[in-house]
Amino acid sequence: MAQGSSGNATPRTSRHRLVRFFLIAVGWLSVGLGVIGIFLPVLPTTPFLLLAAACFARSSPRFYHWLVNNKRLGPWIRDYLEGNGIPLKGKVYAIALMWISIGFSCWLVPSAWARGFMLLSAVLVTIYILRQKTMSQR
Numbered sequence: 001m002a003q004g005s006s007g008n009a010t011p012r013t014s015r016h017r018l019v020r021f022f023l024i025a026v027g028w029l030s031v032g033l034g035v036i037g038i039f040l041p042v043l044p045t046t047p048f049l050l051l052a053a054a055c056f057a058r059s060s061p062r063f064y065h066w067l068v069n070n071k072r073l074g075p076w077i078r079d080y081l082e083g084n085g086i087p088l089k090g091k092v093y094a095i096a097l098m099w100i101s102i103g104f105s106c107w108l109v110p111s112a113w114a115r116g117f118m119l120l121s122a123v124l125v126t127i128y129i130l131r132q133k134t135m136s137q138r
Helices: 017-039 046-059 061-068 074-081 088-108 112-131
Strands: none
Touching: 017 046, 017 061, 046 061, 046 074, 046 088, 061 074, 088 112
């Protein structure tokens, strides 16, 4: 990422208008779910805000900077981006909800190769999340 005039990284956006529109929509949906997760204990906040930041990074530098610098939401993202880690609660919820949804998907999908792919993906994402630094609870 290139450096902007404010010192914050300026993300590279997609050249395709439809891709940008889709990423912005997913980003705002993720922001909404992340905000709900602040108040609803069964919904993780950090993974949704990280997804929103990733979507905005590829679609809208303005939304990306707004989210990362937001007084209330920004610390969750900055902690991760600065290498401070992910809260334990976020890790637990992300892994649990992922395995529940993958398990349900495997139950619905009859194809063995699709089940294998989903399970492999879940294992790899779980390993990735577990290898991230764990920060103290908020």
